[in-house]
Amino acid sequence: xxxxxxxxxxxxxxxxxxxxxxxxxxxxxxxxxxxxxxxxxxxxxxxxxxxxxxxxxxxxxxxxxxxxxxxxxxxxxxxxxxxxxxxxxxxxxxxxxxxxxxxxxxxxxxxxxxxxxxxxxxxxxxxxxxxxxxxxxxxxxxxxx
Amino acid sequence: xxxxxxxxxxxxxxxxxxxxxxxxxxxxxxxxxxxxxxxxxxxxxxxxxxxxxxxxxxxxxxxxxxxxxxxxxxxxxxxxxxxxxxxxxxxxxxxxxxxxxxxxxxxxxxxxxxxxxxxxxxxxxxxxxxxxxxxxxxxxxxxxxxxxxxxxxxxxxxxxxxxxxxxxxxxxxxxxxxxxxxxxxxxxxxxxxxxxxxxxxxxxxxxxxxxxxxxxxxxxxxxxxxxxxxxxxxxxxxxxxxxxxxxxxxxxxxxxxxxxxxxxxxxxxxxxxxxxxxxxxxxxxxxxxxxxxxxxxxxxxxxxxxxxxxxxxxxxxxxxxxxxxxxxxxxxxxxxxxxxxxxxxxxxxxxxxxxxxxxxxxxxxxxxxxxxxxxxxxxxxxxxxxxxxxxxxxxxxxxxxxxxxxxxxxxxxxxxxx
Numbered sequence: 363x364x365x366x367x368x369x370x371x372x373x374x375x376x377x378x379x380x381x382x383x384x385x386x387x388x389x390x391x392x393x394x395x396x397x398x399x400x401x402x403x404x405x406x407x408x409x410x411x412x413x414x415x416x417x418x419x420x421x422x423x424x425x426x427x428x429x430x431x432x433x434x435x436x437x438x439x440x441x442x443x444x445x446x447x448x449x450x451x452x453x454x455x456x457x458x459x460x461x462x463x464x465x466x467x468x469x470x471x472x473x474x475x476x477x478x479x480x481x482x483x484x485x486x487x488x489x490x491x492x493x494x495x496x497x498x499x500x501x502x503x504x505x506x507x
Numbered sequence: 508x509x510x511x512x513x514x515x516x517x518x519x520x521x522x523x524x525x526x527x528x529x530x531x532x533x534x535x536x537x538x539x540x541x542x543x544x545x546x547x548x549x550x551x552x553x554x555x556x557x558x559x560x561x562x563x564x565x566x567x568x569x570x571x572x573x574x575x576x577x578x579x580x581x582x583x584x585x586x587x588x589x590x591x592x593x594x595x596x597x598x599x600x601x602x603x604x605x606x607x608x609x610x611x612x613x614x615x616x617x618x619x620x621x622x623x624x625x626x627x628x629x630x631x632x633x634x635x636x637x638x639x640x641x642x643x644x645x646x647x648x649x650x651x652x653x654x655x656x657x658x659x660x661x662x663x664x665x666x667x668x669x670x671x672x673x674x675x676x677x678x679x680x681x682x683x684x685x686x687x688x689x690x691x692x693x694x695x696x697x698x699x700x701x702x703x704x705x706x707x708x709x710x711x712x713x714x715x716x717x718x719x720x721x722x723x724x725x726x727x728x729x730x731x732x733x734x735x736x737x738x739x740x741x742x743x744x745x746x747x748x749x750x751x752x753x754x755x756x757x758x759x760x761x762x763x764x765x766x767x768x769x770x771x772x773x774x775x776x777x778x779x780x781x782x783x784x785x786x787x788x789x790x791x792x793x794x795x796x797x798x799x800x801x802x803x804x805x806x807x808x809x810x811x812x813x814x815x816x817x818x819x820x821x822x823x824x825x826x827x828x829x830x831x832x833x834x835x836x837x838x839x840x841x842x843x844x845x846x847x848x849x850x851x852x853x854x855x856x857x858x859x860x861x862x863x864x865x866x867x868x869x870x871x872x873x874x875x876x877x878x879x880x881x882x883x884x885x886x887x888x889x890x891x892x893x894x895x896x897x898x899x900x901x902x903x904x905x906x907x908x909x910x911x912x913x914x915x916x917x918x919x920x921x922x923x924x925x
Contacts, residue, residue, distance in 0.1 A: 412594075418923075420925050457925055
């Protein structure tokens with residue numbers, strides 16, 4: 363398992379064409395200028411150890427472009443600030459909402475006028491789980507993923 | 508100074524990270540085959556659930572008390588373990604993973620007066636990054652760090668430091684011999700029989716006595732370690748395994764030779780993968796199978812065969828052929844087998860293996876094929892590609908009725924947020 367994570371950190375999942383030797387009869391003028399291919403994984407996931415993927419259910423956050431069925435990257439290592447989109451443990455489920463501190467009191471705001479903000483009082487079971495750092499979705503479903 | 512960090516109720520804690528319904532609730536995790544309890548939350552401990560109690564015995568009580576029961580999900584635990592270990596690696600240049608949830612750290616670079624604060628920082632960071640609560644014991648030797656860790660569970664804040672002689676003596680006086688790292692049941696009985704009941708009394712014994720009565724040099728080292736003299740360092744590199752076993756109890760008794768052969772082939776598939784991960788090859792294969800000890804109407808029946816190949820190999824096909832050939836010799840009709848397994852031994856590095864007069868070492872083609880097999884299975888999931896001998900239906904596979912989702916490794920099993 364450790365070796366697998368090690369790969370995530372040190373070997374980007376690039377579409378690496380450089381690894382293949384393509385026999386060519388001439389030296390390419392581009393040879394000295396080649397860069398690594400763009401790596402989506404490390405673009406979305408800065409801290410692999412503390413980052414987790416979760417699935418969005420519902421449209422409470424559609425106002426800022428997080429839709430039902432999206433995948434979100436949640437980083438536990440980041441300390442949530444007012445205005446961050448967060449995942450929180452609220453009662454016995456996870457919610458994704460915008461975290462706000464108004465006069466020192468915590469609130470969970472939806473991004474959809476059809477939903478009401480949630481006031482966090484001391485009797486409510488609440489804990490910030492992590493901060494949403496990225497979200498993504500596929501427009502053409504491919505295979506099982 | 509050494510630190511031992513370990514996850515609190517690790518498997519239960521892993522499950523809780525992804526399931527808010529389990530937070531602060533009594534819960535247990537069951538072993539392979541839903542056999543017995545191998546992890547309990549503090550709430551379940553408070554209700555009297557003992558470690559290792561067989562599930563069939565505890566079942567009614569668990570239901571009555573509304574204790575959540577989960578099958579073990581090693582895919583999840585392994586992934587979470589790696590995250591914990593990587594987080595710990597930030598805190599020391601020398602770390603040694605000791606088990607799935609325990610890790611030694613070398614903290615000689617931290618001033619003594621800062622150790623408690625540093626230990627606290629380590630636990631808080633692991634908790635924040637991974638969600639896993641930890642305890643940390645710190646002491647001048649690994650054995651004392653382990654003892655301190657035991658007491659950290661009972662301490663508010665989960666940190667316990669042995670930094671002076673007074674603390675060392677107090678803690679050892681409070682520690683039963685059976686709880687000392689390195690003292691198993693047999694030695695614990697022997698020591699108690701000699702009137703040695705706590706670790707302090709053991710630490711006061713002469714070194715020569717330990718060498719004679721406590722298993723030679725290892726015993727002597729234990730006395731040194733209990734007295735604050737470090738003999739064991741933090742081991743950096745795990746040496747390749749000298750023998751690799753893959754065994755599993757059956758979900759239901761197997762009486763069919765084809766099912767047995769499938770099971771043996773499956774175990775060999777796993778064992779060979781571990782062998783290749785170590786960069787090793789093996790020359791000797793063993794297979795065993797047995798029925799239950801507890802059957803009233805049939806005697807205990809165990810068969811064990813060993814076969815030595817001409818040339819050490821890591822090729823799944825060669826290893827599987829070798830063991831499956833042994834099965835017809837061992838298999839008996841009308842026996843209700845409950846378990847089988849394979850063991851690879853006479854293991855050496857793939858670089859140093861020698862060919863024999865009659866057989867070649869694994870060809871580059873074989874190594875390439877095995878490498879591809881491992882790659883595909885890593886990317887698409889274990890056993891996406893497997894040998895036909897393993898069978899497709901695998902009706903003998905173990906029961907795992909209450910397994911949680913693979914929250915961190917399967918796209919369609921991610922935790923949901925609303």
